[in-house]
Amino acid sequence: MRHVWVIAKRELGSYFSSPVAYVFLVIFLLLTGFFTFTAGQFFERGEASLAAFFGWHPWLYLVLVPAAGMRLWAEERRAGTIELLLTMPIEPWQAILGKFLASWIFLAAALALTFPVAVTANVLGSPDNGMIAAGYLGSLFLAGAYLAVTCMTSAMTRNQVVAFILSVVACLFLILAGFNPVTDLLVRWASPAFVDTVAAFSVVTHFDGFQKGVIDTRDLFFFLSVIGFSLFATSVILRNR
């Protein structure tokens, strides 16, 4: 685990030694603010909950998480430092996990900085704070799932733009599979069982529970398996470089 931490620390450092971290944090907070208060009509709803806040996360992360993670491996490949990293006396999974964790910690920090939204709800009313905590947990796992997918696409190419686009498309699939307009369309010509199977692959379906304050092990298992599978795929891609 020590090597994992050494790699994670280096990776976190490189976020903050370039403008990436600051640009990301500012844009992330501006967008969450806009979507929650303006587009999500936080005040007009007349209820003390963060539904207006969490509801947007699958869409917001769709663009922002691939942007935060696209450099993870693509940049190593482009700069040639991947050769340095993978000839160090470490197992490849240590490098993969270290990089993933660094980005996840960064995303967690960005998410933590949205605390004024929760404070606002608490000042104006008395929301169910357990529900808010569950929402945050779900949001963190949602970001983790997108990030793991981005790790995988980033390992495929030395070009960050390609990594970004591939991962947006992959994550879009993870949303659309359970997005109501899409499932409504599918129901017309496919059996309900098929539609349910497709929807079971969607992050939206599994994120819903968290938003309602329910921490279901099946939902946790879903996010953890997306992360696990994507990181495993990353290791296969790196082995066949």
Place this chain on the structure above:
Amino acid sequence: MIRIENLVKAFGAKRAVDGVSFTVGRGEVVGFLGPNGSGKSTTMRMITGYYAPSSGRVSVGGHDVVEAPLEAKRLIGYLPENAAAYPDMTVRGFLEFAAAMRGLAGAAKRKAVARAVERCFLDSVLHQSIDTLSKGYRHRTCLAQALIHDPEVLVLDEPTDGLDPNQKHEIRNLIRELGKSKAVVFSTHILEEVDAACTRAIIIDRGRIVAQGTPDELGRPLDEVFRRITLPDTVKQ
């Protein structure tokens, strides 16, 4: 220290390295010569475990690179082609990272960094970020990274590429010095380096070894020998 047997690396139908065998012992500096694209880098990447061989064996210090990669990699210091290094890190940060990756911590880490800095003359740029360094300093930073754990085996891919004559001279002296106690392989396409730093030279062309021996055994003048055995590309096709 390094033992290579019948090493082959194929990319699709093309055999970049085709049945290469040689050994390098402690106290030897082996110059790996050849025209561009002759398979030098590919061979070195297989020694360091970056590429898996298509067939054949590589062992470093008795450890098979494929079967016991961690044990083999611990013994190797590697300078990749073009001296890749993380551009956003400072020289000190980069060397500390390399030391930590080699399992060094605390006082041992500080000592290792200080020694590498002294050996590669990096004192004046210690706090500079790597992307602001001149090519010579970047090369030396990456070389310092390769030396950080005082490895028994050094694999240097074109260590003098792109350096000015003074810097080349310094690096060659350093290689000769290091070669007294270590096994060193370095690749180059500059023939004078063979005379300046090597105890032995291996000439490789189109993935095969075409000549090897001490600079004297290979014959003089070296550049004529080199041209005779590695025909220019236009003649080959």
